[in-house]
Amino acid sequence: MIHIYTKRYRTSRARGRFPAALLQYATTLVLICIMLFPFFWLIASSLKSPSELGAIPPIWWSAHPSFSSYITVFEVIPFARALLNSVIVTVCSTIGILVTSIMAGYVFAKHHFRGKNLLFIGVLATMMVPQFIMLIPLYRMMNAFNLTNSYPGLILPNLANGFGIFLMRQFISGIPDDLIEAAQLDGASQWTILWRVVAPLLRPAAAALVLFAFVFQWNNFLWPLSIVYTQDMSTVVLSLNSLRTYTSSITFTNIVMAGTAIGILPSVILTLAVQKYFIEGISMTGIKG
């Protein structure tokens, strides 16, 4: 009942408020076109032949679209290896962040001890610190332990994630204390309560965190750029940059664009599949913090 009520209520309000429906459709259409144009150009260019890429004025859609550049990109650089590297780094980082964030978030939400608030403010403060402030000592640290150009070197610094702890704390705070107390009365240990009672309720927050963490690691450029120095340890984003640098001629654009299209695919699919959780995550941490 409530749902139906709000829906009808919103429609009538909107009709009265924003000028003319036609104008709204036109604005929406124009904005969608502007936002999608770079994606269109990305796909269109990847399908063009070398001579079409060098045409002046530019040709928008190939006369004979060809997917051959999507094969060539795997031949000119070890792109399959880069995809594998990115998957390994991203999956390990994401799992690590999820587990440590749930544990710390639970303590911040449900345990009480001296200095908790101060500690939590400290966690929040780490979220504001730009990545490159830590870059030089982190590089030297990895160098000292011989971890440059390795998976542990790529993964370890990513695991420090204040945002994850914050998100989990916000979400776990909303879980009723009664639930935890009931489990305690049944004799459950804190470990059991966390993973058997609390964790199963965290699905929306976990989804948001997994996606944020996954996308952040997949997209990260600065850290791999700093510690990777061989092509076989390259991540996808790193190989895209080298691909562009090696192929300065406009006629190779189709290969660069094909690589780019493959490289953004995981982020695009994840965003489209679960954008609801992303937006919830932003709303939850962005405003109520």
Added chain:
Amino acid sequence: MQIQARKTSAHPIATAGFLTPGLGLLALFVVVPILLTAWISLHSGSMAMSYSQLQWVGLHNYTIIFQQSTFRTALINVFLYSAANIVIILPLAVLLGMFLQQTSIRAKNVLRTVLFLPYMIPTVAVAIVWGYLYEPQYGPINQILGWVHIPAQDWLGSINEAMISLVILNVWQTLGYYVVIVVAGLTEIPQEYYEAASIDGASWFQQQLYITLPLLNRSLAFVFVILTINTLQIFDPVYVLTQGSPVNSTDVVAYQMYVTAFNYGQAGLASAMAMVLLAVILLLSLAQLRLFRSI
């Protein structure tokens, strides 16, 4: 006794055990490195030297970087970049947020998705695609401008246009994220306010001016601060597209720090640059928060 019982954890081992991994990682990979950056900034030495080999020089590195005209240019450039982004994104985010909140057409969900999508894809990929869009001869932007009889521009190749080209790229990529924050703020404004206002005869425009904007204060402060923090860090598009050229017009602090550290190996100077930018970011965000609180 009772107070103390409340202050100490009922499960001290679980509390400590659950906190240690998360906080330990933050300490090791965030807190310690920040302190080390500050420490290295007071020393002279190369990236490869151990900490004991570094030579104490006090604030000398800071004196040197501020004497370099390239660093001062990079600092000014990053301020301009940040200011331009704020001036463009803040009003657009509010307008689009209001638009998304107040229209009832179906296509608005598509719009919200495509606005948000670029924010989630790698900035390097965005930079690569925009590099080709901006291409003076082979790119579509100059072609489209030609249709409305605007002469072809040099974009990334021009001293005057390179920076604004990077700004446009960033607006396209990140606008949707800020719109989401504004929409979240708008949904928290009680509808009764608008009903009361329209009964009193307030126009749509008056309602936005006197109800929406003041009550959106907190969201706007958040957008303002995050925008400042994010834009002052710009690195990826500069590294991929311009490397600071033409003639230092897109040289920014993070890029210069990276080059100083990893190409020239001067850890002390690079750390001083990092500390200056951190100080700028901290001061600006604190000032902005205070400004918004006083409004």
